[in-house]
Amino acid sequence: xxxxxxxxxxxxxxxxxxxxxxxxxxxxxxxxxxxxxxxxxxxxxxxxxxxxxxxxxxxxxxxxxxxxxxxxxxxxxxxxxxxxxxxxxxxxxxxxxxxxxxxxxxxxxxxxxxxxxxxxxxxxxxxxxxxxxxxxxxxxxxxxxxxxxxxxxxxxxxxxxxxxxxxxxxxxxxxxxxxxxxxxxxxxxxxxxxxxxxxxxxxxxxxxxxxxxxxxxxxxxxxxxxxxxxxxxxxxxxxxxxxxxxxxxxxxxxxxxxxxxxxxxxxxxxxxxxxxxxxxxxxxxxxxxxxxxxxxxxxxxxxxxxxxxxxxxxxxxxxxxxxxx
Amino acid sequence: xxxxxxxxxxxxxxxxxxxxxxxxxxxxxxxxxxxxxxxxxxxxxxxxxxxxxxxxxxxxxxxxxxxxxxxxxxxxxxxxxxxxxxxxxxxxxxxxxxxxxxxxxxxxxxxxxxxxxxxxxxxxxxxxxxxxxxxxxxxxxxxxxxxxxxxxxxxxxxxxxxxxxxxxxxxxxxxxxxxxxxxxxxxxxxxxxxxxxxxxxxxxxxxxxxxxxxxxxxxxxxxxxxxxxxxxxxxxxxxxxxxxxxxxxxxxxxxxxxxxxxx
Ligand SMILES: Nc1ncnc2c1ncn2[C@@H]1O[C@H](COP(=O)(O)OP(=O)(O)OP(=O)(O)O)[C@@H](O)[C@H]1O
Ligand SMILES: [Mg+2]
Numbered sequence: 001x002x003x004x005x006x007x008x009x010x011x012x013x014x015x016x017x018x019x020x021x022x023x024x025x026x027x028x029x030x031x032x033x034x035x036x037x038x039x040x041x042x043x044x045x046x047x048x049x050x051x052x053x054x055x056x057x058x059x060x061x062x063x064x065x066x067x068x069x070x071x072x073x074x075x076x077x078x079x080x081x082x083x084x085x086x087x088x089x090x091x092x093x094x095x096x097x098x099x100x101x102x103x104x105x106x107x108x109x110x111x112x113x114x115x116x117x118x119x120x121x122x123x124x125x126x127x128x129x130x131x132x133x134x135x136x137x138x139x140x141x142x143x144x145x146x147x148x149x150x151x152x153x154x155x156x157x158x159x160x161x162x163x164x165x166x167x168x169x170x171x172x173x174x175x176x177x178x179x180x181x182x183x184x185x186x187x188x189x190x191x192x193x194x195x196x197x198x199x200x201x202x203x204x205x206x207x208x209x210x211x212x213x214x215x216x217x218x219x220x221x222x223x224x225x226x227x228x229x230x231x232x233x234x235x236x237x238x239x240x241x242x243x244x245x246x247x248x249x250x251x252x253x254x255x256x257x258x259x260x261x262x263x264x265x266x267x268x269x270x271x272x273x274x275x276x277x278x279x280x281x282x283x284x285x286x287x288x289x290x291x292x293x294x295x296x297x298x299x300x301x302x303x304x305x306x307x308x309x310x311x312x313x314x315x316x317x318x319x320x321x322x323x324x325x
Numbered sequence: 326x327x328x329x330x331x332x333x334x335x336x337x338x339x340x341x342x343x344x345x346x347x348x349x350x351x352x353x354x355x356x357x358x359x360x361x362x363x364x365x366x367x368x369x370x371x372x373x374x375x376x377x378x379x380x381x382x383x384x385x386x387x388x389x390x391x392x393x394x395x396x397x398x399x400x401x402x403x404x405x406x407x408x409x410x411x412x413x414x415x416x417x418x419x420x421x422x423x424x425x426x427x428x429x430x431x432x433x434x435x436x437x438x439x440x441x442x443x444x445x446x447x448x449x450x451x452x453x454x455x456x457x458x459x460x461x462x463x464x465x466x467x468x469x470x471x472x473x474x475x476x477x478x479x480x481x482x483x484x485x486x487x488x489x490x491x492x493x494x495x496x497x498x499x500x501x502x503x504x505x506x507x508x509x510x511x512x513x514x515x516x517x518x519x520x521x522x523x524x525x526x527x528x529x530x531x532x533x534x535x536x537x538x539x540x541x542x543x544x545x546x547x548x549x550x551x552x553x554x555x556x557x558x559x560x561x562x563x564x565x566x567x568x569x570x571x572x573x574x575x576x577x578x579x580x581x582x583x584x585x586x587x588x
Binding site (some may be wrong): 057058059060061079082083085086087089091092093094095096097098102106109110111112138154158 | 331334335338341342345346349350418419420422423424425426427428429583
């Protein structure tokens with residue numbers, strides 16, 4: 001991957017703030033999206049992801065801060081911004097009284113495409129989103145997943161340089177999700193920049209080359225998925241013992257680790273590095289404790305998410321505190 | 326995006342969308358038609374005899390000749406009322422948020438709805454005139470007078486449609502939009518639509534003489550009976566143009582607020 005600064009920025013936001021009355025949605029968000037990247041915006045419900053997308057797509061004016069899309073200021077040059085973006089929001093933005101084909105044709109007209117180009121793109125998008133058969137039915141008769149696919153097809157009619165996707169796979173079946181992932185990868189291959197929000201950390205991990213984690217309206221962490229995982233204490237090592245004495249002795253040595261009597265195992269937090277594992281084994285050896293087997297699980301984005309937003313629902317704090325020194 | 330070709334192209338696109346909606350969902354158009362036709366039948370058929378007697382020989386022909394211009398103004402108001410409802414419902418649709426993110430002539434959605442509303446008013450007005458002819462309308466107006474009447478009717482419809490588009494944008498619910506627009510349908514009762522303002526009690530009379538619908542109705546009446554009065558005509562046109570300018574600026578301003586709906 002080239003160094004961060006080598007790529008020009010598609011989006012640059014500094015100190016974005018948005019208040020709805022006394023309710024703060026964004027409290028000073030900084031965000032950069034390099035051109036040609038897939039950047040995933042993740043964060044708990046209500047953290048401001050949709051608000052960010054709505055500001056960047058010129059639907060809302062920020063109360064403070066500024067942002068540019070390809071160098072065009074959102075507030076000063078909204079027309080220039082609109083000319084290069086495409087938005088598929090969290091809630092469907094299709095015309096329910098028209099058919100799928102008419103919706104795409106409406107987009108083609110508003111993009112002022114020549115007739116031949118329009119017809120070609122309409123057919124191509126219907127095909128790509130598997131809507132050809134349903135093309136001439138009113139959208140009111142579409143399923144939720146079909147509407148989401150049509151929504152994205154409409155966004156792509158104008159061949160935007162930046163695409164915003166707010167929870168694009170919410171409500172899609174596994175197959176629909178795979179189709180969407182493939183489309184995102186195809187778009188990126190064509191040089192399109194993508195900013196997507198998602199609740200599925202696995203999706204961010206697979207799709208994004210940069211992840212921005214936001215909480216309570218501000219950025220809390222940013223980087224490639226692997227950079228973020230390194231910051232997290234969330235990885236685990238599971239030690240299996242042959243006998244109870246060994247387990248008991250190890251539990252004393254690693255105070256606070258999660259002890260499981262039924263399968264004689266002990267789970268400790270670790271960054272998953274070889275060094276970390278070696279340290280654990282060294283300590284066990286010094287005490288003369290015999291360990292039968294070991295399995296390591298590196299941190300995933302879930303761990304990063306919970307570590308940095310601090311709201312893991314169940315009581316695994318014991319694991320979190322048993323960090324290897 | 327201020328290129329006139331783009332303005333026209335985008336408005337035409339939005340008009341197409343509006344017409345498709347009207348065809349797929351004709352209830353709004355029909356409800357805009359029912360009220361004026363009912364009023365025509367009610368005022369001419371039921372009250373017409375007595376009201377005509379009250380007019381004496383200040384006017385010529387049957388009551389239908391006197392009442393048609395007022396009913397036509399109500400037609401424009403009634404169709405525009407349906408437009409307020411339609412716009413309010415439409416603004417809750419996600420597609421509107423999408424339009425706001427696109428590099429199009431921004432007021433084109435509204436302009437399309439206004440032009441659609443004017444077209445529906447013309448069709449409804451033609452239907453009302455057809456009923457009026459069946460009820461014995463006689464006209465002395467020449468072709469040029471009729472053309473002028475149609476012109477004024479279109480201008481009135483244009484002004485009222487911008488106003489009700491603004492109402493549709495302003496109201497939080499469709500029924501709120503409807504109540505606002507209902508004022509326009511009721512206002513002709515306090516004008517020269519059904520009886521001359523001279524026969525009204527003093528306070529009401531002052532209001533009736535100065536409200537915009539009275540000069541518009543008087544002008545239409547003069548054109549249809551072939552006795553146009555240029556003075557009323559100027560006042561009528563001035564009112565329509567004034568309302569259209571203020572209402573369209575207001576509507577665009579309301580539309581340019583932060584998008585109320587989430588997408
Ligand atoms: N129109 C609005 N009026 C009032 N408050 C709002 C409005 N839109 C958003 N908010 C508030 O702003 C905060 C951020 O909302 P936002 O929709 O951006 O969150 P989100 O990260 O997209 O959440 P989710 O994951 O649930 O989609 C929330 O507290 C929300 O209640
Ligand atoms: Mg959201």
